Amino acid sequence: MSDSVAGEALRYLEPLYAAALRLTRNRADAEDLVQDTFVKALRFGHQFTPGTNLKAWLFTILHNSWRNRIRDGARDPVDVDSERVAEAAQQDGPAVVDTPERILMRDTLDADLQAALDSLPEAFREAVWLRDVEELSYAEIGDVLDVPMGTVMSRISRGRRLLFERLTREARQKV
Amino acid sequence: MSDCRTTAERLAQYAEGTLSPAESAEVERHLAACPPCGAKAAKEREALALLRSRAEQLRCHELPPGLRARCEALARGEGRRKE
Numbered sequence: 001m002s003d004s005v006a007g008e009a010l011r012y013l014e015p016l017y018a019a020a021l022r023l024t025r026n027r028a029d030a031e032d033l034v035q036d037t038f039v040k041a042l043r044f045g046h047q048f049t050p051g052t053n054l055k056a057w058l059f060t061i062l063h064n065s066w067r068n069r070i071r072d073g074a075r076d077p078v079d080v081d082s083e084r085v086a087e088a089a090q091q092d093g094p095a096v097v098d099t100p101e102r103i104l105m106r107d108t109l110d111a112d113l114q115a116a117l118d119s120l121p122e123a124f125r126e127a128v129w130l131r132d133v134e135e136l137s138y139a140e141i142g143d144v145l146d147v148p149m150g151t152v153m154s155r156i157s158r159g160r161r162l163l164f165e166r167l168t169r170e171a172r173q174k175v
Numbered sequence: 176m177s178d179c180r181t182t183a184e185r186l187a188q189y190a191e192g193t194l195s196p197a198e199s200a201e202v203e204r205h206l207a208a209c210p211p212c213g214a215k216a217a218k219e220r221e222a223l224a225l226l227r228s229r230a231e232q233l234r235c236h237e238l239p240p241g242l243r244a245r246c247e248a249l250a251r252g253e254g255r256r257k258e
Binding site: 006007009010013014015017018021027031034035038039042108110113114117128129131132133134135150153154156157160161163164165167 | 218227
């Protein structure tokens, strides 16, 4: 049983590592977190429900491990107080629709996009990433992040807007 | 007529096009009448389009040397004692 989970899980090492890097912001810690996730996946493989999304299950293990590490004080959390983060983000930028920005979005470099994503508060970045890059369902993201679905949706929404604002602000500064 | 709050709750799905036609029409009516919400929706759509178009590159992260081999060994049941 867990043999098949193990074999399948090996296919997701790259996305797991990418996720771990975003969370830890450090290669050695990211590597450690992925290996830890993999060990747990092997150990608890029998708890995986066949037919459900293995990638989402692995992300859940990875995020749980990360939350435990933060709680145990293994590292300084980047931003644990997501409520405060949410409040801060309530203050959206000026509400202007700027059509030339569509062109800016098309011209955004991969490195700029990565940097803008990295600059988002963790709560928003993870929700957006899991939805728009990893294509998990809202319910799966709720499991991974351990928050209700309404929170998942509002974080995705707010996170996308923050990303847009960071990218366009950066583009304006470069001009 | 839905309000800003209801609309905000639906924006994520609206941007993805996953609302029902009736809900989507309701959101659109509000967006047309409310410029601040309209601007929010536009930003969200743009960011989503960009992320989707770059998802492949963003997902792609080269693994550090040895990590795959270690995990393969773990999967084969070797090195479990090392954990």
